[in-house]
Amino acid sequence: MRYNRDVLRLALAFLLAWLPSVARADSRPTSDDASLRSGRTLGNGELLVAVTAGWPGVEGEVLFSPSSRFDVGPRLSLLYASPFLGFATGLGGELSLPMRLHLYGKRDVDVALAARPLFVIGDGALVGQEGIFADDRGFGVGAEVGARVGLHLGDAFTLGLGASATLAYVSTPDADAAGGGGGSDGIVGVVTAQVLAEALLSRSTLLLADLRAGGGGHTGDGLFSSRAHLQLALGVAYRP
Secondary structure, three states, X not given: OHHHHHHHHHHHHHHHHHHHHHHHHOOOOOOOOOOOOOOOOOOOOOEEEEEEEEEOEEEEEXXXXXXXXXXXXXXXXXXXXXXXXXXXXEEEEEEEOOEEEEEEEEOXXXXXXXXXXXXXXXXXXXXXXXOOOOOOXXXXXXXXXXXXXXXXXXXXXXXXXXXXXXXXEEEOHHHHHHOOXXXXXXXXXXXXXXXXXXXXXXXXXXXXXXXEEEEEEEOOOOEOOOOEEEEEEEEEEEOO
């Protein structure tokens, strides 16, 4: 047991020493071509405004770069399906705060850490209630964390790859108040893989296609009839 703890401490010390050295060695993105969701961050002081539509909703986003290594900005979504698991439909909204921290950039490859705190409110179906409480008000709060890679394959084209994990608390208060049914709240976890394509029409205009798929699980009874996860976003972004 002591041996295992020593190995764990050594591995953690190595990781903490290695990540900052990588970021210092290659702290800037490989290109000033705009990217909304890959591993390549924006230039210092730049702004990107985007609108996308697909599944599970329609999104508006403003991404700002206070430095060439870090992007942050609000995303507001109109949901007509669950952003967590399954394919149940309902109406609601999501407010989240996407962030990217650039770690590595060399030649045509950029790597970034990504995080996104989120809050969802709307029909109970969005947070796992697919029975008699599907139309009752529910909410979810949590965060997504992951990694993004950007491959700059041409002057105007970026292929993005990513992986992420989302953990959220979901609840439908009316289901709890009714009593006896159980499953009014729970913890949901989702793991996804991502592939995206970004094409520049001009220095200011970017087209985006973003596909994410995966699955997960949850605590609580009677939530989410499916454990599959799917998201598709098609849109355009503009750099003023």
